[in-house]
Amino acid sequence: MKEPIESLNFIEHIIEEDLENGFSQEKLRFRFPPEPNGYLHIGHAASICLNFGLGEKYNAPVNLRFDDTNPAKEEQEYVDAIKRDIAWLGFQWAQECYSSDYFQQLYDWAIQLIKEGKAYVDQQSSEQIASQKGTPTTAGTDSPYRNRPVEENLELFEKMKNGEFAAGSYLLRAKIDMASPNMHMRDPILYRIINKSHHRTGNEWCIYPMYDWAHGQSDYVEQVSHSLCTLEFKAHRELYDWYLDQVYDPATLRPKQREFARRNLSYTVMSKRKLLELVQKNIVSGWDDPRMPTISGLRRRGYTPDSIRKFSEVSGISKRDNVTDVSLLEYCIREDLNKSATRVMGVLNPVKLVITNFPEGKTEILAMENNPEDPNSGTHEVPFSRELYIEREDFREDGGKKFFRLSLGNEVRLKSAYIIQANSVVKDEKGEIQEIHCTYDEESRSGSGTEASTRKVKGTLHWVSIEHAFKAEVREYDRLFLDEAPDSHEDKNFLEFVNPDSLNVIQEAYLEPILKDAQVGSHFQFQRLGYFALDPDSTADKLVFNKTVGLKDTWAKQEKAPAQNQSQPKAPSQNQPKKKAMSEIQQISKKLTNLSGDKLETAKSSILKLAEEVSYEELEPLFGTSVKKVGTRIGVMLALSVLLEKGQEMNPAIQEFIESGKNDSNELLKEISEKIN
RNA sequence: UGGUCUAUGGUGUAACUGGCAACACGUCUGAUUUUGGUUCAGAAGAGUCUAGGUUCGAGCCCUAGUAGACCAACCA
Numbered sequence: 001m002k003e004p005i006e007s008l009n010f011i012e013h014i015i016e017e018d019l020e021n022g023f024s025q026e027k028l029r030f031r032f033p034p035e036p037n038g039y040l041h042i043g044h045a046a047s048i049c050l051n052f053g054l055g056e057k058y059n060a061p062v063n064l065r066f067d068d069t070n071p072a073k074e075e076q077e078y079v080d081a082i083k084r085d086i087a088w089l090g091f092q093w094a095q096e097c098y099s100s101d102y103f104q105q106l107y108d109w110a111i112q113l114i115k116e117g118k119a120y121v122d123q124q125s126s127e128q129i130a131s132q133k134g135t136p137t138t139a140g141t142d143s144p145y146r147n148r149p150v151e152e153n154l155e156l157f158e159k160m161k162n163g164e165f166a167a168g169s170y171l172l173r174a175k176i177d178m179a180s181p182n183m184h185m186r187d188p189i190l191y192r193i194i195n196k197s198h199h200r201t202g203n204e205w206c207i208y209p210m211y212d213w214a215h216g217q218s219d220y221v222e223q224v225s226h227s228l229c230t231l232e233f234k235a236h237r238e239l240y241d242w243y244l245d246q247v248y249d250p251a252t253l254r255p256k257q258r259e260f261a262r263r264n265l266s267y268t269v270m271s272k273r274k275l276l277e278l279v280q281k282n283i284v285s286g287w288d289d290p291r292m293p294t295i296s297g298l299r300r301r302g303y304t305p306d307s308i309r310k311f312s313e314v315s316g317i318s319k320r321d322n323v324t325d326v327s328l329l330e331y332c333i334r335e336d337l338n339k340s341a342t343r344v345m346g347v348l349n350p351v352k353l354v355i356t357n358f359p360e361g362k363t364e365i366l367a368m369e370n371n372p373e374d375p376n377s378g379t380h381e382v383p384f385s386r387e388l389y390i391e392r393e394d395f396r397e398d399g400g401k402k403f404f405r406l407s408l409g410n411e412v413r414l415k416s417a418y419i420i421q422a423n424s425v426v427k428d429e430k431g432e433i434q435e436i437h438c439t440y441d442e443e444s445r446s447g448s449g450t451e452a453s454t455r456k457v458k459g460t461l462h463w464v465s466i467e468h469a470f471k472a473e474v475r476e477y478d479r480l481f482l483d484e485a486p487d488s489h490e491d492k493n494f495l496e497f498v499n500p501d502s503l504n505v506i507q508e509a510y511l512e513p514i515l516k517d518a519q520v521g522s523h524f525q526f527q528r529l530g531y532f533a534l535d536p537d538s539t540a541d542k543l544v545f546n547k548t549v550g551l552k553d554t555w556a557k558q559e560k561a562p563a564q565n566q567s568q569p570k571a572p573s574q575n576q577p578k579k580k581a582m583s584e585i586q587q588i589s590k591k592l593t594n595l596s597g598d599k600l601e602t603a604k605s606s607i608l609k610l611a612e613e614v615s616y617e618e619l620e621p622l623f624g625t626s627v628k629k630v631g632t633r634i635g636v637m638l639a640l641s642v643l644l645e646k647g648q649e650m651n652p653a654i655q656e657f658i659e660s661g662k663n664d665s666n667e668l669l670k671e672i673s674e675k676i677n
Numbered sequence: 678u679g680g681u682c683u684a685u686g687g688u689g690u691a692a693c694u695g696g697c698a699a700c701a702c703g704u705c706u707g708a709u710u711u712u713g714g715u716u717c718a719g720a721a722g723a724g725u726c727u728a729g730g731u732u733c734g735a736g737c738c739c740u741a742g743u744a745g746a747c748c749a750a751c752c753a
Contacts, residue, residue: 007691007700035753067753126751135749137679171751181680183749192751211753234682235748259682261746266688272753314701316690318683321746325688328702338715373715404713413711446711453711460711528712555713 302533302548
């Protein structure tokens with residue numbers, strides 16, 4: 001047996017390489033650096049799992065560092081929420097740090113920069129500075145204050161710090177290169193004046209460092225070895241390094257910034273600004289609305305920490321743009337909950353079922369398995385009686401062959417109870433079914449071991465006893481957006497894609513008695529329906545359950561399929577533009593050399609057919625197809641033969657292509673080329 | 678239009694110093710099943726954006742294209 005080689009992501013490759021080059025493992029140190037201006041989402045989970053995962057893997061400390069350099073946006077509420085979420089995910093940070101812890105050090109370094117002539121105080125308006133900055137394609141121009149004497153800079157900066165100037169009136173800028181192709185190097189701002197109270201430093205400061213100045217230096221102070229961030233900071237790296245150069249002491253560790261792609265999830269948005277907008281416009285109930293891709297939303301929805309960590313693990317880390325399918329996230333939570341969730345029964349859309357041969361007033365207590373996946377999970381008691389609720393969708397007067405549920409004259413099993421047969425229905429004046437009357441087989445009780453109890457029946461239904469069930473609210477969720485990538489449309493605002501039916505509230509679901517004791521944080525499988533968790537909105541009088549995710553439902557898929565075919569014909573060709581024919585030929589041709597027998601023949605004939613719609617102008621460029629792509633050359637040769645038959649005149653290019661075909665080592669290509677003339 | 682980055686089945690990721698393109702989700706069969714769930718067995722689906730080149734051999738190296746992303750906040 002070969003050990004499967006552990007596959008590393010590119011960050012791990014970098015670390016391994018560093019280690020091989022002599023970097024000592026004890027010096028490895030990471031950090032997760034959120035700005036406390038919003039809640040963490042599933043995209044952050046990727047970064048959290050990356051950094052803390054690396055910490056676990058290499059036994060290295062990981063700091064939680066709040067990047068709190070902007071008192072105008074940041075709040076303690078977010079700090080608390082972020083800490084709660086990371087802890088909930090099961091990670092422990094080595095130290096809780098704040099960029100604001102380093103304000104004094106940062107200030108001292110700034111003074112040093114000024115003294116070295118590497119920073120100056122500017123006093124222009126933001127418009128002036130912006131216009132001097134140039135554009136990505138044109139160089140910027142120097143500020144008139146760029147060469148202010150050191151002494152004057154020192155004096156002004158001192159006054160900035162002392163609060164002698166109005167907000168926005170003065171700035172400290174690094175003196176780098178106004179002509180750099182990297183916009184971030186065009187004399188970036190180090191400090192601005194903000195007259196706001198900071199959540200940690202209060203009114204101690206009125207000048208605040210910018211991200212670039214604070215971030216890299218914070219990494220340095222903490223001696224973070226690998227500073228991982230998302231791709232949009234790639235362009236900042238040059239500045240990160242420049243700042244570091246100014247303060248770096250070779251006796252210490254020098255942090256390195258590396259960038260990876262942020263994780264996107266289909267049918268949702270992943271930017272704090274947009275999530276905030278959903279909250280502020282009351283499109284959702286809050287940051288922790290179960291439809292939100294936030295950690296707190298997922299938690300409330302019923303996702304487990306393990307499922308989110310698993311999702312991050314299987315999603316991986318890379319540098320390309322991505323939109324991960326939500327089905328992967330759903331797979332992760334189903335997999336986790338299948339192993340652990342207690343099985344219970346609840347009916348969401350009830351119809352009354354009367355067992356006419358069951359004694360009136362009698363209650364039978366049945367045992368139901370807590371979890372068939374776990375033999376040690378035991379059973380719990382479920383009351384059974386003459387009048388039950390089952391799901392309305394589980395009955396059809398005439399179900400047909402593929403309907404494995406209850407229909408007139410047919411038998412099904414009631415889960416953990418008896419086998420019943422439907423006999424008649426009672427309808428109201430509108431024709432809607434009010435009651436289903438059935439009879440049960442007294443000998444068939446589940447687990448009784450009788451022959452009748454092991455009888456094969458068409459299906460098994462979940463149910464609740466009307467007398468014993470209690471009412472609860474159930475909230476079902478669908479994707480928040482109808483578009484796979486709602487914020488990827490230049491011409492449309494993401495809010496246009498909000499799914500109006502993302503929340504479905506069932507006021508009166510009927511649940512088995514054991515669920516009265518449900519706790520927030522525990523997970524249940526409502527048999528045949530999905531996984532559910534108690535919502536914190538629950539009160540003693542009224543419980544509220546959130547549907548975390550449905551069970552896989554191949555029946556629903558089957559039922560939907562024919563309808564979809566009607567409304568959305570996915571058939572290509574026909575009304576497609578002509579250009580498609582050529583690319584379709586290329587598509588088919590590619591795999592030609594893998595085919596044989598009938599498959600090869602059908603491929604060839606479809607190429608011949610498609611060739612009817614191809615013009616010589618489209619075909620000719622493909623004569624140059626490289627020799628190793630035999631399949632494509634065969635396809636092109638076939639198409640050529642059709643054109644020639646249709647009267648295409650011979651020319652040197654064609655001649656040459658055919659000759660090359662005749663001399664090819666591939667038999668099929670040879671054969672076709674020779675057939676042409 | 679300048680700079681930087683990225684391109685591998687429908688989706689997300691692998692493929693170590695070039696050596697039969699792998700895994701997971703999804704999709705489709707079939708078996709098992711007191712959940713149309715789970716589990717099990719299997720299948721389809723990519724010549725790695727295009728065109729050249731180097732090489733015995735290229736997803737990987739080189740050249741030129743193409744497409745997408747990011748960069749001009751006193752945000753992070």
